Amino acid sequence: MEQGHARALKDAGMKATPKRLAILEALYAESGYASPEELWKRLRDRFDRLGLPTVYRNLEELAASGVITKVIHPNRQLYYFFCPNREHHHHFVCLSCRKVEDLPACGLSALEQEVSRNIGGKVLSHILQLNGLCGVCAAAAGGTP
Structure with missing residues (x-):
């Protein structure tokens, strides 16, 4: 590699x-x-x-x-x-086992449009990271995945 x-x-x-x-x-x-x-x-x-x-x-x-x-x-x-993964994407981070999963959907284009429309700004980049427990760790903690 x-x-x-x-x-x-x-x-x-x-x-x-x-x-x-x-x-x-x-x-x-x-x-x-x-x-x-x-x-x-x-x-x-x-x-x-x-x-x-x-x-x-x-x-x-x-x-x-x-x-x-x-x-x-x-x-x-x-x-x-x-x-x-070199494509634009975000991550879900498991705080228990440290696993990092790709989130292919972005969903922030509406927010970028809001910035443009409401404050006249232009978003040049963004970072989105969701923290939580993966399915295995959530199940082990007694929650549902």
Whole structure:
């Protein structure tokens, strides 16, 4: 999969450094989102010099370029997720098992029109993240999925 990660970096105009590739590989192997500290602990033995600030910086650069996705947790901690879907979409985040699911429908075009009509503004981008429990975690918690 390293070729695919190198291609994603190249497409984003970023250099495919060994550390960036390792971070993408680690995120790709996750079943859900991961914190910078978790990634650093997983990768620090692979590199002679890999500090936590380097991991943070690379994650921010990767997120800013659209290669990975930031997950904003209610605990105010930032997490990151590798989403291969390059189409416009949003995410549902399970706060229990950390699973991240694509939501292909956007539904925000009416809100963008409201911004234009009511305040004369123009929406350039938006981010929508829904937090909750996935079907498996909701059922385990005694709720219905």
